Amino acid sequence: MPFKIELRKISFARGQNTILDGVDLTVEPGHVVVFGGRSGSGKSALLEICAGHLKPAGGSVLWDGENVSAMSRYELYDWRKSIGYVFQVHALIANHSVFDNIALPLKCGTDLSGEQRKNKVLALMDELEIGHDIMTRFPETLPAAQLKSVAIARALINEPEVLLLDEPFSGVDPLTVNRLISVLHGKWKKGGMSIVMASHSLSAWPEWSAGRFVLKDGRLEPAGNAFATVKDLGGNQRYNQRYSYAK
Amino acid sequence: MIKGVFSIVRGTWNMVYSMSGLLFDTLYAAVRKGRAPNLSLMSQVNRQILYTGVEAFSLVGAIAVLCGSAIVLVAMLNMPKLGVGEYFGNILVIVVVGELGPFVTSLVVVGRSGSALAAYIGTMKVSREIDALEMMGIDPIQFLVQPAFVGIVVSIVCLNVYFITIAILGGLTVAQFVTGVPLGIFFDKILEALQFKDIFFSLLKSVAFGLIVALVSSWHGLNVRNVRMVPIAALNAVVGSMFFTLAVNLMLSFAYYVL
Numbered sequence: 211m212p213f214k215i216e217l218r219k220i221s222f223a224r225g226q227n228t229i230l231d232g233v234d235l236t237v238e239p240g241h242v243v244v245f246g247g248r249s250g251s252g253k254s255a256l257l258e259i260c261a262g263h264l265k266p267a268g269g270s271v272l273w274d275g276e277n278v279s280a281m282s283r284y285e286l287y288d289w290r291k292s293i294g295y296v297f298q299v300h301a302l303i304a305n306h307s308v309f310d311n312i313a314l315p316l317k318c319g320t321d322l323s324g325e326q327r328k329n330k331v332l333a334l335m336d337e338l339e340i341g342h343d344i345m346t347r348f349p350e351t352l353p354a355a356q357l358k359s360v361a362i363a364r365a366l367i368n369e370p371e372v373l374l375l376d377e378p379f380s381g382v383d384p385l386t387v388n389r390l391i392s393v394l395h396g397k398w399k400k401g402g403m404s405i406v407m408a409s410h411s412l413s414a415w416p417e418w419s420a421g422r423f424v425l426k427d428g429r430l431e432p433a434g435n436a437f438a439t440v441k442d443l444g445g446n447q448r449y450n451q452r453y454s455y456a457k
Numbered sequence: 458m459i460k461g462v463f464s465i466v467r468g469t470w471n472m473v474y475s476m477s478g479l480l481f482d483t484l485y486a487a488v489r490k491g492r493a494p495n496l497s498l499m500s501q502v503n504r505q506i507l508y509t510g511v512e513a514f515s516l517v518g519a520i521a522v523l524c525g526s527a528i529v530l531v532a533m534l535n536m537p538k539l540g541v542g543e544y545f546g547n548i549l550v551i552v553v554v555g556e557l558g559p560f561v562t563s564l565v566v567v568g569r570s571g572s573a574l575a576a577y578i579g580t581m582k583v584s585r586e587i588d589a590l591e592m593m594g595i596d597p598i599q600f601l602v603q604p605a606f607v608g609i610v611v612s613i614v615c616l617n618v619y620f621i622t623i624a625i626l627g628g629l630t631v632a633q634f635v636t637g638v639p640l641g642i643f644f645d646k647i648l649e650a651l652q653f654k655d656i657f658f659s660l661l662k663s664v665a666f667g668l669i670v671a672l673v674s675s676w677h678g679l680n681v682r683n684v685r686m687v688p689i690a691a692l693n694a695v696v697g698s699m700f701f702t703l704a705v706n707l708m709l710s711f712a713y714y715v716l
Contacts, residue, residue, distance in 0.1 A: 319594060
């Protein structure tokens, strides 16, 4: 079952720059929350705080009511077995092939046999339309869109209860974006996992998201509809029309 | 001046303290109850042994023949003149088995694999691969440092045995060509002088040096913060490993004569 994530009065700074200033966010089990914001507004920091990777300067992160900062390193690792995380940079293991990268969470966290792992990885690759021909290739030989698909596959292979996505569709062509969104939608509907996504690409915000926010001046504000969101982010009407961000 | 010395001592103390923490974490990660299975451990250990041990075989073999020949020739030609010819076997055991074998092999491993390991882990840190491992719930120490420890220790021990064998056999063969004295006579002297204690301390040194190389290199790699620090980490891994290897070598050599 997905678990509830609560951020209470989160503040975070890099040097003298305040990035997050009293952010409150609750992700109910099975809900989809999306937030946007300008580059450098703290989207990645907020996601990493959600995952317990960055320690906030103030406030607390709770996973099912348990304080993350009070957890030991090993407790965190145990929790994270049920979290899928996609970094803004693909962060695939450079000396592992595409297949080994996707299979890594299974190899280092489950007792599945080699055959079972292979079947599971191949099925997911088919679902995400990752060609079997790139299975033995290494990450540095792949284009950005395929790297993102592989990174998403790696995050999904363990059937996570919570999926955290940091700019998952940047540098990805629209067709692949549609495919990835439909796969995510299918997994969300089937398994009821929670999804938290940071993306400044409003066209990629799923319509099925329960919460939409904009990070502005270190605070998280409700975004309303996608059309209004561009204004919140500092865009203008002409820009919206030209790039058809809004429906 | 005093302030500078104090800051160097404090910096070294902090580094040793932090390294001992990494050593403890590595040992604890291996025995911790409820640790996740790591099915890729053996393949990573094998890969480390391939890079550190197998690929260094020809280099270590060449160094062993050259060192062994020089020592055997110098000992054969000079010891009788000094009236200590009967101690030929003892000298060879002390120099080759006790000192050169473990130390030269560890130097080769430091130069080849220590710097490579620090650069590898450092690059993974910069490209966020280590963060990705942590996000997957994979302990980077269990995934990266443990296989390096096992692989490097096994490699250095095997290289040490190989070095000693090649140095003695190669050296005696070269000496036979130069002096014409049958190989068997000197070989018997070496076997007479060789004791269990010599072999034990030689292997103990190899294990200790392997742990030092793996620990110091991994620590420098894990402490990389940006891409500019990667070559510095590789450099510091070599310098630090050599320093600690020499220090521990001195301690173990002292222990050999005391015990």
